[in-house]
Amino acid sequence: MLRINNLTTSFKINKKLYPAVKDINITLEKGETLCIVGESGSGKTITSLSLMQLLPSNGEISSGEIIYKDQDITKFGKKKMNKLRGKSISMIFQDPMSALDPVYTCGYQIKEVLDFHENYTNEEKVERVISLLKQVGIPHPKNIYNAYPHELSGGMCQRVVIAMALACDPDLLIADEPTTALDVTIQAKILKLLNDLKEQRNLSILLITHDLGVVAEMADKVIVMYAGEVVEVADINTLFDHPKHPYTKGLIGSVASISSKGNQLYSIPGKVPSITEMPKGCRFNTRCPLASDKCFIERPELEFVTDHTSQEVRCWNVDTVGGKQNEPASLRNKKCKKTLSSQK
Amino acid sequence: MSQPLLEIKNVKKHYQVKSKNIFSTQKNNVHAVNDVSLTINEGETYGLVGESGCGKSTLARVITGLIKPDSGRVFIDGEDFLQLKGKSLRDKRRTVQMVFQKPYESLNPKMTIGEIIRAPFDIHNVYHKREREEKVKELLDLVGLSEKYMSRYPHEFSGGQRQRIGIARAIALHPKLIICDEAVSALDVSIQAQVLNLLDELQKEFKLTYLFISHDLSVVRHVSDNIGIMYLGEIVETGDADTIYSSPKHPYTEALLSAIPKAHPKQVKTQKILEGDLPSPINPPEGCKLNTRCPHVMSICKTKPNLESIKEKQKVACYLYNDQR
Numbered sequence: 001m002l003r004i005n006n007l008t009t010s011f012k013i014n015k016k017l018y019p020a021v022k023d024i025n026i027t028l029e030k031g032e033t034l035c036i037v038g039e040s041g042s043g044k045t046i047t048s049l050s051l052m053q054l055l056p057s058n059g060e061i062s063s064g065e066i067i068y069k070d071q072d073i074t075k076f077g078k079k080k081m082n083k084l085r086g087k088s089i090s091m092i093f094q095d096p097m098s099a100l101d102p103v104y105t106c107g108y109q110i111k112e113v114l115d116f117h118e119n120y121t122n123e124e125k126v127e128r129v130i131s132l133l134k135q136v137g138i139p140h141p142k143n144i145y146n147a148y149p150h151e152l153s154g155g156m157c158q159r160v161v162i163a164m165a166l167a168c169d170p171d172l173l174i175a176d177e178p179t180t181a182l183d184v185t186i187q188a189k190i191l192k193l194l195n196d197l198k199e200q201r202n203l204s205i206l207l208i209t210h211d212l213g214v215v216a217e218m219a220d221k222v223i224v225m226y227a228g229e230v231v232e233v234a235d236i237n238t239l240f241d242h243p244k245h246p247y248t249k250g251l252i253g254s255v256a257s258i259s260s261k262g263n264q265l266y267s268i269p270g271k272v273p274s275i276t277e278m279p280k281g282c283r284f285n286t287r288c289p290l291a292s293d294k295c296f297i298e299r300p301e302l303e304f305v306t307d308h309t310s311q312e313v314r315c316w317n318v319d320t321v322g323g324k325q326n327e328p329a330s331l332r333n334k335k336c337k338k339t340l341s342s343q344k
Numbered sequence: 345m346s347q348p349l350l351e352i353k354n355v356k357k358h359y360q361v362k363s364k365n366i367f368s369t370q371k372n373n374v375h376a377v378n379d380v381s382l383t384i385n386e387g388e389t390y391g392l393v394g395e396s397g398c399g400k401s402t403l404a405r406v407i408t409g410l411i412k413p414d415s416g417r418v419f420i421d422g423e424d425f426l427q428l429k430g431k432s433l434r435d436k437r438r439t440v441q442m443v444f445q446k447p448y449e450s451l452n453p454k455m456t457i458g459e460i461i462r463a464p465f466d467i468h469n470v471y472h473k474r475e476r477e478e479k480v481k482e483l484l485d486l487v488g489l490s491e492k493y494m495s496r497y498p499h500e501f502s503g504g505q506r507q508r509i510g511i512a513r514a515i516a517l518h519p520k521l522i523i524c525d526e527a528v529s530a531l532d533v534s535i536q537a538q539v540l541n542l543l544d545e546l547q548k549e550f551k552l553t554y555l556f557i558s559h560d561l562s563v564v565r566h567v568s569d570n571i572g573i574m575y576l577g578e579i580v581e582t583g584d585a586d587t588i589y590s591s592p593k594h595p596y597t598e599a600l601l602s603a604i605p606k607a608h609p610k611q612v613k614t615q616k617i618l619e620g621d622l623p624s625p626i627n628p629p630e631g632c633k634l635n636t637r638c639p640h641v642m643s644i645c646k647t648k649p650n651l652e653s654i655k656e657k658q659k660v661a662c663y664l665y666n667d668q669r
Contacts, residue, residue, distance in 0.1 A: 039532040139620070153621050154396075183395040183559060188603035189617060210532060213562075213605025236609045254537035256566035257607055264544065265566070267537035271502050 001204055002028040002051075002172060007064035009043075009050045011275065018275045020046045020059070021228045025302070026206075030171070033198060033205040035215045037251070038225035041272040044208045047225075048174050051206075052091055053081050068172070087117045090165040094177040096157035100149040106160045107133075107145030113167040132163040137193060155186035159193070166197065174206045179214065191217050212255055216240065224248050227272055227283040230302055234311040244305055244313040246288050282316065290317045348419075349553050350384040350407065350521055355416030357402055361626065372626045376402040377413070378577040381651075384570075386520070389547070389554040391568030391585065393561060393600070395622060399577040400557045401445075404525045407555070408442050409433070420521070438468060441514040445526040447506035451498040457484075457509055458494035464516040483512040487542060504535035508542065515546060523555045528563060540567060561604050565589055573597050576625055576633040579651060583658035593660045595638050632662070640664055 004026040010017045021043040028034050036044045049055050065072045093099040107129050114125045133141035136159040179187040222239045224232040232245040243249045253266035270287040279286050282295040294316050303320035305311040358373040377399040384390045394400050405411045418425040428436055444450035465476045481491040487508040514522055528536045558564050572582040581594040592598045599618045618637045629636050631646040644663050651661040
């Protein structure tokens with residue numbers, strides 16, 4: 001349903017263009033949940049904003065295409081895009097409190113979407129809004145219709161935002177860190193709601209998060225991003241059972257586990273490089289425990305892993321189809337495990 | 345077992361807020377912390393967990409002496425902290441330091457890193473002026489930052505580095521107790537792991553005691569020896585971390601633990617979702633605070649249950665386990 005081909009989005013900083021995301025390829029089928037994971041600054045949000053064409057004024061899509069239902073939406077004009085946005089593709093933002101306008105009632109804000117896209121009479125619209133509020137699990141929807149955002153808790157606001165996103169029966173829902181600002185108990189409720197909605201409506205969800213727990217709950221397929229590049233693509237079980245890229249391994253290793261009290265967590269040294277100072281070669285080379293000379297010179301390509309057909313990885317140290325290697329993979333994997341465990 | 349370093353007894357703090365009606369003179373009380381008692385032994389890490397608005401941060405501020413409680417007592421090293429005045433209070437404050445939640449807001453943007461870390465020395469007038477610079481360098485080295493950063497300003501650093509600076513400032517005066525109020529919540533997982541490891545190393549080196557406040561249950565599990573679960577200003581369950589995580593007793597603890605996202609997609613878990621939202625702390629329910637949402641609610645829950653031991657290392661405030669009926 002959605003295919004993004006070689007998307008590059010650049011930002012103009014001091015009259016120079018810097019690519020914030022580079023050569024992104026994403027495919028999303030109907031009824032599927034795709035998670036994009038990565039730390040802050042890895043280009044997750046920029047990818048979703050490019051998709052909605054809501055980039056800030058100094059950003060632009062410099063190459064690539066976004067094919068949605070067989071049409072390249074990067075070539076759409078403003079008017080056509082406005083018709084698509086909120087109707088067929090809609091988005092849930094990170095902070096529910098700031099995503100709602102404080103001077104309008106919640107009901108009015110949801111109705112606004114219907115005003116823009118649908119030809120209903122006013123009564124029909126109000127009825128639809130109330131049924132939407134009921135669907136997202138809000139008690140007393142009639143009272144909430146006339147409530148202002150500041151009167152509601154964070155979890156309730158996020159439900160209103162979800163109701164707004166669902167107002168016109170979209171086919172694709174982009175959720176940018178939908179539960180980051182919420183408490184765990186509320187997070188569990190919102191994730192359950194999204195999963196239920198997905199099943200009822202056969203929605204496709206593009207979920208952006210930095211929380212691997214959320215990924216484990218929600219995803220069918222996962223894309224791991226680092227410094228504006230996709231470093232690993234895999235289905236959910238493969239990713240958790242056999243992560244290949246050293247960054248993915250590091251991410252999974254650094255999550256504190258609740259099943260036991262650990263001593264030392266594995267941590268990735270350093271931090272994500274800034275957009276103006278990207279290292280040459282593999283972008284992870286400054287923090288990678290396996291980095292060799294080659295990693296500092298040549299940029300690896302995203303290629304299929306030899307032993308898992310559904311997994312793609314961007315690393316010189318993993319056996320890939322078409323990748324040129326000097327060492328046998330078994331040896332390298334051992335090395336990787338050794339370095340990881342010695343740091344633990 | 346080691347000595348209790350911090351003892352809190354029946355601390356209560358209510359905030360006054362004006363009523364919604366602007367013409368009304370009626371004032372409402374926000375019950376931020378209600379009758380909380382806890383003990384932290386020397387050298388241990390006590391994790392305090394709860395949702396936002398349950399009074400965790402207010403409690404932290406009461407312990408550091410940043411706000412005065414309405415009633416109750418705080419003992420640090422056996423001395424009543426709230427009764428101290430003047431020089432003895434100032435000296436006592438050196439034993440309790442705090443690492444704040446937001447690394448972006450807790451450092452003064454107009455001061456260099458060197459000045460920020462030296463500030464505790466200047467305020468408490470320890471070390472000779474010439475020595476202070478050396479000490480700042482030592483501290484930076486301890487938290488894993490280069491000494492050449494001394495003349496830089498906070499905006500030049502990333503979140504993880506700023507949190508390290510905050511930690512350096514907190515350990516400057518060799519405190520005994522450090523309160524980490526959501527110290528790693530604003531950080532990415534890989535950076536979070538770095539900071540948690542640093543805190544662990546410092547604890548071993550200086551025999552520090554931590555009060556670790558967080559809403560992230562996995563992080564609390566990772567660091568804590570003992571934990572306390574707070575709900576609407578009260579501690580509902582407390583005890584040994586292993587015991588509570590393996591067999592939670594209070595219905596709220598059960599719900600909270602089951603809400604943690606699973607660590608692996610194949611993991612099977614049953615979710616116990618509580619109905620409704622957190623009630624407002626302005627008019628909290630009578631008796632057990634959970635009685636509006638609890639699946640096991642009984643008629644006796646209209647009266648307040650006491651925190652009672654059910655096992656050697658576990659205390660619960662719930663009538664399901666207490667024989668007060």
